Amino acid sequence: MPDGRIVINGRVWQGVTRLEIKNEVVMLPLDMVEKLGAHTNWEFYPRRPAFEPNDDEIMVPVSLLCRYLDLDWAYLPDINTLILTREEPALRGKRIVLDAGHGGVDTGATRGNLVESELNWDIVKRLADVLQLSGALIEYTRQSGEQATLSQRLAKVNDLQPDLFVSVHHNSFLDGQLNGTETYWYGNWGARHLAQYIQTHVLEELGTINRGVREAAFCLLRYIAATPVLIKVGFITGQEDSAVVASPWMRERAALGIFRGVREYIEENPPQM
Numbered sequence: 001m002p003d004g005r006i007v008i009n010g011r012v013w014q015g016v017t018r019l020e021i022k023n024e025v026v027m028l029p030l031d032m033v034e035k036l037g038a039h040t041n042w043e044f045y046p047r048r049p050a051f052e053p054n055d056d057e058i059m060v061p062v063s064l065l066c067r068y069l070d071l072d073w074a075y076l077p078d079i080n081t082l083i084l085t086r087e088e089p090a091l092r093g094k095r096i097v098l099d100a101g102h103g104g105v106d107t108g109a110t111r112g113n114l115v116e117s118e119l120n121w122d123i124v125k126r127l128a129d130v131l132q133l134s135g136a137l138i139e140y141t142r143q144s145g146e147q148a149t150l151s152q153r154l155a156k157v158n159d160l161q162p163d164l165f166v167s168v169h170h171n172s173f174l175d176g177q178l179n180g181t182e183t184y185w186y187g188n189w190g191a192r193h194l195a196q197y198i199q200t201h202v203l204e205e206l207g208t209i210n211r212g213v214r215e216a217a218f219c220l221l222r223y224i225a226a227t228p229v230l231i232k233v234g235f236i237t238g239q240e241d242s243a244v245v246a247s248p249w250m251r252e253r254a255a256l257g258i259f260r261g262v263r264e265y266i267e268e269n270p271p272q273m
């Protein structure tokens with residue numbers, strides 16, 4: 001199996017590691033315990049054990065490591081990636097509705113094998129996984145492959161009355177010249193801040209062109225009572241963007257960028273008492 005990657009508290013750990021699956025148990029090298037412990041520098045890190053130089057040959061179950069470091073985890077086999085996170089007090093119990101644009105017979109934009117509705121859902125699902133691990137409560141306006149009209153989406157969101165609403169789309173154009181990421185808000189300063197945080201973190205992950213944070217009266221932004229934003233991750237028709245959005249690893253990174261934007265917004269905007 002090729003080298004695995006680790007995501008810790010919403011950031012990609014700069015390195016690769018062996019990840020093995022034996023009898024459905026995910027294992028990583030023992031020396032990662034120390035590397036991750038040193039990296040996180042958490043107060044509750046109990047005591048630093050001494051390791052021998054050959055410890056990278058000893059594999060330990062991820063579940064054990066996570067109990068030791070007090071982390072939640074998920075393993076993503078499609079990108080051989082281990083997600084490690086602790087519950088975030090700011091996110092605990094926060095209600096967030098995620099909206100994957102289009103769906104069913106409404107594919108959105110397409111180019112070759114790239115189908116917008118599927119890319120939207122893929123990022124939404126990845127985002128949901130990280131948010132849920134951190135303690136947030138996630139609802140969707142549609143499930144994988146499902147179709148939903150705008151009015152059905154609106155009715156659902158306004159019924160759920162979430163704290164935040166994030167809609168995920170991709171852009172398209174007639175030729176490959178246009179590339180880049182855009183995040184939209186409308187009429188609400190909270191949403192504008194949320195859009196700015198998301199835009200910043202997604203650009204940091206994807207390295208795409210910054211097409212800016214924009215105000216637009218999209219139906220979903222206009223009529224949703226929660227703090228709503230809409231991101232267009234990249235151009236599926238773009239010469240540069242198409243390779244980015246076609247990559248499951250980069251879609252995971254897009255989700256991580258949105259996750260950190262949401263987290264930063266919630267941390268900086270505590271609920272009014």
Ligand SMILES: [Zn+2]
Nearest residue numbers: 101108169170
């Ligand atoms: Zn769309």
